[in-house]
Amino acid sequence: MNSNNESQRVKFGTKIGVIAATVGSAIGLGNIWRFPSEAQANGGAAFLFVYVLCVFILGIPVMLAELSLGRAGGSDSVGNFKNLTPKSRWWIAGTIGLLASYLILSFYMVVAGWTIEYLFDSLSGDLYDGYIAATQDQENAFFASKMANYVSSTWNPLLWTLVMIVLNLIVLLKGVQKGIEKMSNVLMPMMFVLMVIFCAVSLSLPNASEGVKFFLHPDFSKLDINVILNALGQAFFSLSLGMGILVTYAAYYPKTTKLGQTSVTVAMLDFFMAFLMGLVIFPAVMSFGLNNNETQLEGTTLVFVTLPEIFAHMGGERIWASLFFLLLAVAAITSTISITEVSVAFIRDRCRVSRTKACWIVMIPLLITSTLCSLSLGAVPGIKIAGLPLFDALDNFATNLLLPLSALAICIYVGWVLPRDFIHQQLSNFGTIPAKSAPLVAFLIRFLSPVLITVILVAKLIQML
Numbered sequence: 001m002n003s004n005n006e007s008q009r010v011k012f013g014t015k016i017g018v019i020a021a022t023v024g025s026a027i028g029l030g031n032i033w034r035f036p037s038e039a040q041a042n043g044g045a046a047f048l049f050v051y052v053l054c055v056f057i058l059g060i061p062v063m064l065a066e067l068s069l070g071r072a073g074g075s076d077s078v079g080n081f082k083n084l085t086p087k088s089r090w091w092i093a094g095t096i097g098l099l100a101s102y103l104i105l106s107f108y109m110v111v112a113g114w115t116i117e118y119l120f121d122s123l124s125g126d127l128y129d130g131y132i133a134a135t136q137d138q139e140n141a142f143f144a145s146k147m148a149n150y151v152s153s154t155w156n157p158l159l160w161t162l163v164m165i166v167l168n169l170i171v172l173l174k175g176v177q178k179g180i181e182k183m184s185n186v187l188m189p190m191m192f193v194l195m196v197i198f199c200a201v202s203l204s205l206p207n208a209s210e211g212v213k214f215f216l217h218p219d220f221s222k223l224d225i226n227v228i229l230n231a232l233g234q235a236f237f238s239l240s241l242g243m244g245i246l247v248t249y250a251a252y253y254p255k256t257t258k259l260g261q262t263s264v265t266v267a268m269l270d271f272f273m274a275f276l277m278g279l280v281i282f283p284a285v286m287s288f289g290l291n292n293n294e295t296q297l298e299g300t301t302l303v304f305v306t307l308p309e310i311f312a313h314m315g316g317e318r319i320w321a322s323l324f325f326l327l328l329a330v331a332a333i334t335s336t337i338s339i340t341e342v343s344v345a346f347i348r349d350r351c352r353v354s355r356t357k358a359c360w361i362v363m364i365p366l367l368i369t370s371t372l373c374s375l376s377l378g379a380v381p382g383i384k385i386a387g388l389p390l391f392d393a394l395d396n397f398a399t400n401l402l403l404p405l406s407a408l409a410i411c412i413y414v415g416w417v418l419p420r421d422f423i424h425q426q427l428s429n430f431g432t433i434p435a436k437s438a439p440l441v442a443f444l445i446r447f448l449s450p451v452l453i454t455v456i457l458v459a460k461l462i463q464m465l
């Protein structure tokens with residue numbers, strides 16, 4: 001596709017659409033099930049402080065590097081490099097993010113499928129079928145075995161992954177404005193409303209303030225290098241950096257979009273959602289005395305075991321569970337749409353085919369890779385790479401290695417390869433709006449971000465070896 005066609009590239013129609021779509025990508029399962037437990041275990045308010053710092057010194061600058069690259073390039077994650085530096089091989093850097101996005105998509109689609117499965121089982125009452133209020137251990141065992149059955153069976157998760165893929169396909173086929181933007185404009189406000197309802201309910205439970213203290217108690221003695229690395233990693237994942245998403249979406253940003261303002265708004269809303277989720281979980285956990293077992297508060301167990309248990313204690317469990325899994329499914333689908341669009345845009349631009357064809361070309365192999373990921377969790381235990389189920393192997397490889405590598409390459413490219421005033425031009429919309437922070441942002445992209453990302457990368461490599 002030549003740059004002439006790309007300058008006529010379809011754009012998001014409104015400012016709200018730009019924010020809703022980008023926030024939709026950022027707010028995902030990372031905010032809902034990873035952030036609260038991570039924060040509580042790593043020093044409460046002390047962790048929040050470090051996290052916000054990481055967002056400002058690493059998250060926002062890298063985000064701005066990606067947004068500037070995408071909007072100026074006006075193409076897909078690889079085409080951006082080709083358009084800006086046609087004679088160089090820097091486009092190879094774009095393939096890292098593209099590969100990361102496809103691998104992440106393969107397993108995240110499966111998890112997204114679980115969220116819809118749980119939503120339907122909550123609505124139908126199946127989730128609580130056979131439930132008898134008993135001792136805490138028995139209740140845990142009840143939901144844990146439900147989860148194990150759901151996750152490791154053969155057909156159920158495949159069916160729901162397929163449902164998720166079809167939902168993604170329906171939105172993506174409709175295109176950027178009528179599909180992605182419209183969906184985000186509806187789902188994002190809905191997600192915030194649901195979150196606020198859960199927050200209000202949880203904070204009004206007996207003993208809620210104990211939960212808030214448990215979540216936020218500032219424990220600076222816990223702050224060590226690992227906590228800082230965790231905060232950096234969480235900021236990275238939560239803001240969808242290095243996945244080719246922001247460079248792809250930014251190509252749909254109108255020329256008038258204020259990149260600085262957009263990045264800060266997205267980062268703050270993303271943080272706010274993660275923080276609110278902490279205010280949902282811990283008051284409820286404390287109120288029902290479920291805080292004595294640390295594994296109860298971790299990741300998948302937190303959402304698929306502990307929360308259903310809490311809803312049973314609250315009464316009206318089918319309604320609460322349905323609303324919660326709706327929230328989770330919405331968070332998942334707005335993220336999967338954004339990451340699938342990376343591949344769709346790539347195929348459409350590089351192979352010069354229609355959006356419709358590109359969607360099908362992406363979805364068909366995805367059926368295979370996500371099926372393999374799902375089966376690797378139990379139904380066909382032999383699907384392994386380096387001794388790990390395919391699902392976990394892809395997760396480790398993509399999130400620990402490819403994401404930092406891709407973001408590092410983008411920082412070096414934007415900071416050192418493109419002209420020196422590139423960041424200023426992009427942040428000031430070519431001199432039409434003030435961009436006082438541009439020198440600081442350029443400094444962070446050129447010097448600090450590459451150093452911090454290299455530290456994360458090396459630390460991850462050491463952990464993996």
Ligand code: PFF
Nearest residue numbers: 026028029030238240335339
């Ligand atoms: N920011 C997203 C999250 O916190 O879940 C990261 C993400 C993961 C985006 C997977 C898209 C995706 F498919």
